Amino acid sequence: MSGSHDHEHGHEDHHDHEHGSELSEMQLRVRALETILTEKGYVDPAALDSIIETYETKIGPHIGAQVVARAWVDADFKTALIADASKAIARLGLQQKVGDHLIAVENTPATHNMIVCTLCSCYPWDLLGLPPAWYKSTPYRARTVKEPRKVLADFGVTLPDETKVRVWDSTAETRFIVLPMRPAATEGWSEEKLASLVTRDSMIGTGFPKAANEVAA
Structure with a gap:
């Protein structure tokens, strides 16, 4: 009810960029995880892209x-x-x-x-x-x-x-x-x-x- x-009565954390890369440490980790999961067949790249696009453009x-x-x-x-x-x-x-x-x-x-x-x-x-x-x-x-x-x-x-x-x-x-x-x-x-x-x-x-x-x- x-x-x-x-x-x-009365944040976002910033990470230093890796040398030679525009991606933050966290972004690099996410990319690595995405790659591993995709290679093992756990993640459909197209579905992942769709989810990311939804949260970037339609939800937030x-x-x-x-x-x-x-x-x-x-x-x-x-x-x-x-x-x-x-x-x-x-x-x-x-x-x-x-x-x-x-x-x-x-x-x-x-x-x-x-x-x-x-x-x-x-x-x-x-x-x-x-x-x-x-x-x-x-x-x-x-x-x-x-x-x-x-x-x-x-x-x-x-x-x-x-x-x-x-x-x-x-x-x-x-x-x-x-x-x-x-x-x-x-x-x-x-x-x-x-x-x-x-x-x-x-x-x-x-x-x-x-x-x-x-x-x-």
């Missing part, structure tokens, strides 16, 4: 960022998104494959939303890609419900004392996406440029979008 808990945080950017510039779409996110994203030609229902929750100066899955790691991967490792960790799943402000502090997020933190618990049937507040000084920006401000963590509630001065002019 989906639900929320109201609380009134950039898809959710497009949804957020549209909501920032289109009031009617934002209303529809809050009312029924599953139907709203279908209007954008996005097909929801995970969970029966998607719910969008809006951050405001009065309320900050966070997403967790206390039972396992249910996550809207069709919009946000694969969940980060910390989202699936026991400490995050347990502490977010009990002490959300402390968890936010661990992520470097501080909120005014008057801002309420609301935690939403995902299930196999219901997933959530946070609609973060639009950064200041972005009036007149295109959807594409606005989408570049949206981070994965801002759509989970453990981060903010980038500031306007953090993207190229």
Whole structure:
């Protein structure tokens, strides 16, 4: 059963490139593993390429960022998104494959939303890609419900004392996406440029979008 808990209180690693190669150490390891599995007949190269293409172009945080950017510039779409996110994203030609229902929750100066899955790691991967490792960790799943402000502090997020933190618990049937507040000084920006401000963590509630001065002019 989906639900929320109201609380009134108040990474990517970089690897040096191998000499003479543009691939990182991790990429080289992945390539080697792919080669071994393909040679042993465990992996169909065509199927592997299809999976990689899907995650690079059809699934990932950039898809959710497009949804957020549209909501920032289109009031009617934002209303529809809050009312029924599953139907709203279908209007954008996005097909929801995970969970029966998607719910969008809006951050405001009065309320900050966070997403967790206390039972396992249910996550809207069709919009946000694969969940980060910390989202699936026991400490995050347990502490977010009990002490959300402390968890936010661990992520470097501080909120005014008057801002309420609301935690939403995902299930196999219901997933959530946070609609973060639009950064200041972005009036007149295109959807594409606005989408570049949206981070994965801002759509989970453990981060903010980038500031306007953090993207190229």
